[in-house]
Amino acid sequence: xxxxxxxxxxxxxxxxxxxCYEEGRALWGGLPDEIGARRQGDVLVLEGxxxxxxxxxxxxxDHLRGGDVPALAPDHGAGTPVVVLVDVNVVYGGxxxxxxxxxxxxxxxxxxxxxxxxxILDALLGGTLAFDDLVRDMDKYGMYQGDGGRPxxxxxxxxxxxxxxxxxxxxxxxxxxxxxxxxxxxxxxxxELGGTDEDGWVGTGPxxxxxxxxxxxxxxxxxxxxxxxxxxxxHVPALVPPEEHPPLVVLADARTCTEPxxxxxxxxxxxxxxxxxxxxxxxxxSMACNLEISNMDFHEFVAVEAVEP
Numbered sequence: 241x242x243x244x245x246x247x248x249x250x251x252x253x254x255x256x257x258x259x260c261y262e263e264g265r266a267l268w269g270g271l272p273d274e275i276g277a278r279r280q281g282d283v284l285v286l287e288g289x290x291x292x293x294x295x296x297x298x299x300x301x302d303h304l305r306g307g308d309v310p311a312l313a314p315d316h317g318a319g320t321p322v323v324v325l326v327d328v329n330v331v332y333g334g335x336x337x338x339x340x341x342x343x344x345x346x347x348x349x350x351x352x353x354x355x356x357x358x359x360i361l362d363a364l365l366g367g368t369l370a371f372d373d374l375v376r377d378m379d380k381y382g383m384y385q386g387d388g389g390r391p392x393x394x395x396x397x398x399x400x401x402x403x404x405x406x407x408x409x410x411x412x413x414x415x416x417x418x419x420x421x422x423x424x425x426x427x428x429x430x431x432e433l434g435g436t437d438e439d440g441w442v443g444t445g446p447x448x449x450x451x452x453x454x455x456x457x458x459x460x461x462x463x464x465x466x467x468x469x470x471x472x473x474x475h476v477p478a479l480v481p482p483e484e485h486p487p488l489v490v491l492a493d494a495r496t497c498t499e500p501x502x503x504x505x506x507x508x509x510x511x512x513x514x515x516x517x518x519x520x521x522x523x524x525x526s527m528a529c530n531l532e533i534s535n536m537d538f539h540e541f542v543a544v545e546a547v548e549p
Contacts, residue, residue, distance in 0.1 A: 242482055244300050246323070248314040250292075253283060254361055255313075255320070256337075258297040259304040259327040266297035269331035274354035286358030291365065293324065303328075305485075306338055306513035307477025310346035321371070322364055324357070325349070329511060336383055338512070339364075341371045345399050347478030348514030350374040351383045360384065372397040375474065375514075380542040382512025389544035393505075393518040399472040405465075407476075409484040413460040413528045415442060415504075418471045418493045425497030426464075432502060432521060433458055440464075443525060458525035460490060473505060477513035485509060487532045490524055491516075508538045517542045 249255050258266040277284035277293065284293040304312075309323050321343035329335040329351075336351040339360070350371070352360050363369035376397035379386035407414055415433075417426060433442040434457055443459035476489050491505040501520035506527060508515040519527060519541060530536040 242300075243304055243308055243312055244298065245314065246309070246312045247294075247296055249294055249320055252365075253292045253294045253320065254322060254324060254365075256284070256293040256295045256324045256326065257301060257304065257309070258295070259301055259325055260331045261297075261299050261302040264299045266299075267331045268295075268326055269334075271326055271330055271337060271354055275337075275357045276355060277358070286361065291358055291361040305477070305482070305510060306340040306349035307347040307480055307485075307509060308482045309340045310342055310478050311482075313342055320365070322361070324361075335381075335511075339371075339374065340513070341474075344371045345401070345472075345474040345514070347476075348375065348474040349382070349477070349512050350378050351381070351386075351512060353383070353386075356384075378512070378515070380544055381539045382508070382515045388539070389547065391517070392543040392545045392547075393516070395514065395516045396472050396474065399474050400470055402470070404471055404475055404479055405467050406481060407479045407489065408461060408463065409481040410461050410486050411484055413458065413486050414463055414489045415458070415460040416463040416468050416471060416489060416491050417465070418468055418491050419497065420466055420469055421494065422497040425502075426492065429492060429496060429502050429521060430462070433460075436462055456525040456529045458490070458521070458528060460528075473507045473516035474514040476507045477509055480509060487528055488538075490528075496521070506541070511538050515542075 260267045276287040323340045325338040325340055330337055336353050338349045338351055341348045374384045378384050379388035380391050381388040430436055436442050437444050440462045443457040489507045493505055496502050496504055503518045504521050504524050505516050505518050527541050
């Protein structure tokens with residue numbers, strides 16, 4: 241494991257973990273001033289409920305992703321059901337802090353408005369709000385009750401609580417089969433993506449110099465294993481190995497085999513881990529390319545209800 245274990249929070253505390261560093265110095269952006277907290281010794285006491293945040297920083301947690309957090313948390317959320325992550329999106333992008341689920345479906349994340357952090361954490365710890373509620377009510381940016389518009393294909397909030405094996409370590413996209421009811425439809429999808437080579441990859445045939453970036457084929461390692469049957473977007477972030485992870489994970493589910501355009505469910509691993517969007521299979525390759533070169537952000541591929549894509 242490339243990251244050290246996180247410290248064990250005291251009862252009633254929530255860890256505030258820095259995941260962004262410059263020359264070894266922890267960067268918190270403007271978050272400490274935005275969350276409305278008063279310092280009390282080594283902790284920050286939040287307004288709107290009195291939740292105690294314990295800031296923790298170590299250069300070894302630089303670039304820590306939400307999906308990596310559950311494996312580093314003592315007791316996997318038995319003490320507190322959530323960790324607050326301050327990542328590069330908070331420091332440089334002005335986004336809200338990322339709440340990482342440790343209890344229901346560990347590794348998935350939702351961003352929250354900084355000024356409401358105390359209120360939301362208090363409700364989570366008190367049991368009047370569940371992480372599923374946060375996921376159910378996030379906008380296209382992954383912000384809880386944000387004003388970015390409701391996704392046309394909302395990320396599933398409630399997922400089966402079951403274990404899945406770790407996904408393969410891979411620097412390219414993964415195409416994971418999650419539905420095994422239609423063998424013919426699955427084979428047709430692979431053919432539409434250009435077929436698989438002897439090593440189990442799709443999209444490796446075209447000459448890179450001849451690829452149209454607006455119609456880029458999906459290059460992905462195919463994972464065809466019944467152990468992943470029923471895998472949902474919220475399960476994915478914690479299953480990606482931290483030492484080598486893909487730009488995104490693509491799920492071929494029941495929708496893929498039954499709807500026109502063979503739509504695929506694409507899962508974010510970075511901005512809001514576990515957030516998903518649905519695209520026709522022919523468009524996923526261009527999405528992967530644009531994300532990999534940081535030309536576009538995940539939210540730009542999230543369709544909004546009643547808005548023409």
